[in-house]
Amino acid sequence: MRAIARALIDALWAGLLAASLLFLALRALPGDGLTHQLIESGASDDVIQARRASLGLDQPLVTQVAGYLAGLARGDLGVSLLDGRPVRDALYDALPHTLTLAGLALGVGLVGGITVGTAAARTQNAVRPVARLAIAVGLSAPTALIGTLAIVVFALWLDWLPGSGAGTIGHIVLPASVLGWHSAAAIGQVTAAALHDVYSAPYLIAARGRGLSSRRLLVHALRACAPTIVTATMLQAGFLFGGTAITEAIFARPGVGRLLVDAALRQDYPMVQGVALWCAGVAIGAALIGDALSASLDPRLRDVE
Amino acid sequence: MIWDRHRAAPLIVLVLVLLVAPYFVGDPLATAPLMQLTPPGFAYPLGSDLLGRDMLARTVYGGQRTLMSAGAATAIAVGGALCLTGIVVVTPPGGRRWLRLLTRTLLALPPLVFGLIIVTLTSGGEWGVIAATGLVHLAPYVRVLDTSETSARQNGHVEAARALGAGEWRVWRAHLLPIMLPTLLAQAGVTFAGAILTSAALGFLGFGGEVSAPEWGRMLYDGRQVLRVAPWVPLAPGVGITLLVMSVNYALESGERRVRRWRE
Numbered sequence: 001m002r003a004i005a006r007a008l009i010d011a012l013w014a015g016l017l018a019a020s021l022l023f024l025a026l027r028a029l030p031g032d033g034l035t036h037q038l039i040e041s042g043a044s045d046d047v048i049q050a051r052r053a054s055l056g057l058d059q060p061l062v063t064q065v066a067g068y069l070a071g072l073a074r075g076d077l078g079v080s081l082l083d084g085r086p087v088r089d090a091l092y093d094a095l096p097h098t099l100t101l102a103g104l105a106l107g108v109g110l111v112g113g114i115t116v117g118t119a120a121a122r123t124q125n126a127v128r129p130v131a132r133l134a135i136a137v138g139l140s141a142p143t144a145l146i147g148t149l150a151i152v153v154f155a156l157w158l159d160w161l162p163g164s165g166a167g168t169i170g171h172i173v174l175p176a177s178v179l180g181w182h183s184a185a186a187i188g189q190v191t192a193a194a195l196h197d198v199y200s201a202p203y204l205i206a207a208r209g210r211g212l213s214s215r216r217l218l219v220h221a222l223r224a225c226a227p228t229i230v231t232a233t234m235l236q237a238g239f240l241f242g243g244t245a246i247t248e249a250i251f252a253r254p255g256v257g258r259l260l261v262d263a264a265l266r267q268d269y270p271m272v273q274g275v276a277l278w279c280a281g282v283a284i285g286a287a288l289i290g291d292a293l294s295a296s297l298d299p300r301l302r303d304v305e
Numbered sequence: 306m307i308w309d310r311h312r313a314a315p316l317i318v319l320v321l322v323l324l325v326a327p328y329f330v331g332d333p334l335a336t337a338p339l340m341q342l343t344p345p346g347f348a349y350p351l352g353s354d355l356l357g358r359d360m361l362a363r364t365v366y367g368g369q370r371t372l373m374s375a376g377a378a379t380a381i382a383v384g385g386a387l388c389l390t391g392i393v394v395v396t397p398p399g400g401r402r403w404l405r406l407l408t409r410t411l412l413a414l415p416p417l418v419f420g421l422i423i424v425t426l427t428s429g430g431e432w433g434v435i436a437a438t439g440l441v442h443l444a445p446y447v448r449v450l451d452t453s454e455t456s457a458r459q460n461g462h463v464e465a466a467r468a469l470g471a472g473e474w475r476v477w478r479a480h481l482l483p484i485m486l487p488t489l490l491a492q493a494g495v496t497f498a499g500a501i502l503t504s505a506a507l508g509f510l511g512f513g514g515e516v517s518a519p520e521w522g523r524m525l526y527d528g529r530q531v532l533r534v535a536p537w538v539p540l541a542p543g544v545g546i547t548l549l550v551m552s553v554n555y556a557l558e559s560g561e562r563r564v565r566r567w568r569e
Contacts (some may be wrong), residue, residue, distance in 0.1 A: 010409075012408045013406065014406065014409050015413075015415055017406065017407070017410045017500075018410045018413055018414070021410065025422070026422070026426065040371055052524075055405070097434055097522070106533070109365050133374055136554065137547065137551070138547075138553040139550075139554065140498075140502075140547050140550035140554060141546070141547040141550075142505050142506060142522075142525070142543065143506070143527045144506065144509045144526075144529075144539075145525065145539065145543030145544070145546065145547060148525065148532060149527060149543075151541075152532060175429065202495075238413075239415045239416075245417055245418075245421070245510060247415070249509070249510060250529065251558060257417075260418060260421055260554060261421065261510050261511075263425075264422070264424060264425045264512075265512075267425055269322070269425070272421070275418075276414065276418055276419075276421075276422055279414060279415055279418045280410075280413045280418075283414065283415060284413045284414045287413075293492075
């Protein structure tokens with residue numbers, strides 16, 4: 001219990017620090033996006049001053065940070081500089097799309113990763129080099145290329161699935177597979193390395209000596225690798241649920257990643273800040289869950305007190 | 306085969322080709338409106354894009370640019386991490402805790418999200434992307450440095466040196482660094498591979514330099530527009546990125562084996 005409490009407090013600290021750093025970094029730099037935009041549109045000094053005052057940009061920096069953190073505690077992320085839309089509403093609208101895509105991709109990644117990792121570590125025949133190549137390519141190829149190829153092959157040539165947009169079940173198959181492949185490669189690499197280590201551990205040699213079938217051995221070994229696989233999976237979850245800018249761009253899907261890219265391109269600071277904070281929160285939360293799961297799977301990781 | 310024994314060979318060959326080839330290809334910016342979207346053939350070995358620009362020339366120049374910017378970003382990440390750790394080593398012990406907290410916080414942000422924030426701050430541009438890529442890979446490097454330092458400190462000779470009165474800086478430079486060096490070099494390679502992917506991703510999303518510049522990420526984006534009629538346009542830069550990153554990873558495996566053999 002104490003270990004969990006300590007981890008929670010650590011996570012809260014990291015979250016608070018992330019929020020303050022993000023705010024300071026985006027606000028402390030000379031020339032905010034709003035002023036820049038108003039000057040370009042030819043607004044008078046009075047208008048600019050009034051607009052800055054209404055957004056609280058003329059306050060001292062410390063007051064601004066305190067105000068932002070206080071708003072955060074109430075669940076208020078500020079408003080977009082461009083259209084005055086609350087950042088929270090924009091996030092709420094984008095979240096369902098990202099959550100479905102990330103959840104499916106994570107499922108593909110976990111199943112595919114364990115399969116391909118096991119194949120890369122344990123098979124003897126021609127499967128092994130194929131599995132290793134799949135991992136190497138998955139880790140090296142940019143998502144933009146894999147996504148593009150997937151659209152060319154499955155949407156344009158074979159015409160099996162729609163290549164862009166969102167809505168039906170068919171729309172999510174390609175993006176989820178493309179994203180999932182990348183996660184599968186990452187999880188597969190970790191799985192293969194962990195299996196490799198476990199198979200030379202004395203208890204597994206002993207188990208083999210007792211005459212266990214290779215299938216039973218694999219179950220044993222995978223059980224021992226579970227904490228490692230869980231940690232790798234939660235790391236991927238942190239990345240995926242934080243929005244998947246590239247995939248959403250390729251497949252023209254709405255979502256958190258898209259929101260962030262659009263905001264960054266237009267220098268909409270509060271929006272960038274809000275989305276980034278969501279990403280940081282998800283990643284911290286996923287790591288926390290991963291630690292808790294690993295501890296429950298591996299007695300050695302539990303705090304002995 | 307040669308690439309089994311010399312695992313760095315593919316990387317070396319690829320880098321040499323990318324460095325020399327620009328002298329043998331045409332102008333990557335020259336447009337030829339009549340020759341737009343020509344399939345790969347005799348005139349254009351890798352085809353041409355929507356403006357009739359030679360994809361081979363663009364891919365080669367883009368590769369050179371990728372090598373330079375990924376190299377610069379790696380230098381920022383490695384140099385920054387060494388500087389931060391150096392500062393922590395010579396300052397009172399509280400500094401290390403802060404560095405760890407900062408690293409943890411930065412690691413909480415997905416790489417691309419963090420990169421997009423930095424790019425927003427620097428308002429794009431080629432150097433904005435390089436700075437963003439470097440800073441994205443800074444925190445992971447600091448963490449590896451920190452972990453390997455902690456384990457290197459457990460060696461007896463480090464304790465002996467300290468007992469003999471060696472200062473923190475002396476211990477770090479003369480006793481810890483030589484032990485950590487293989488890990489640090491390998492991690493620099495990992496950083497380089499990551500930097501190639503990050504800068505390409507940022508380019509693909511529309512950040513970094515002028516629109517017409519031959520940049521692999523940007524070319525992937527351009528290719529998306531003409532996918533239906535000219536799949537070779539996104540293919541050339543995409544395969545370039547994949548091969549480069551794969552050859553870096555492949556070379557790293559050989560380094561890893563050599564270190565393992567050396568330790569045994």
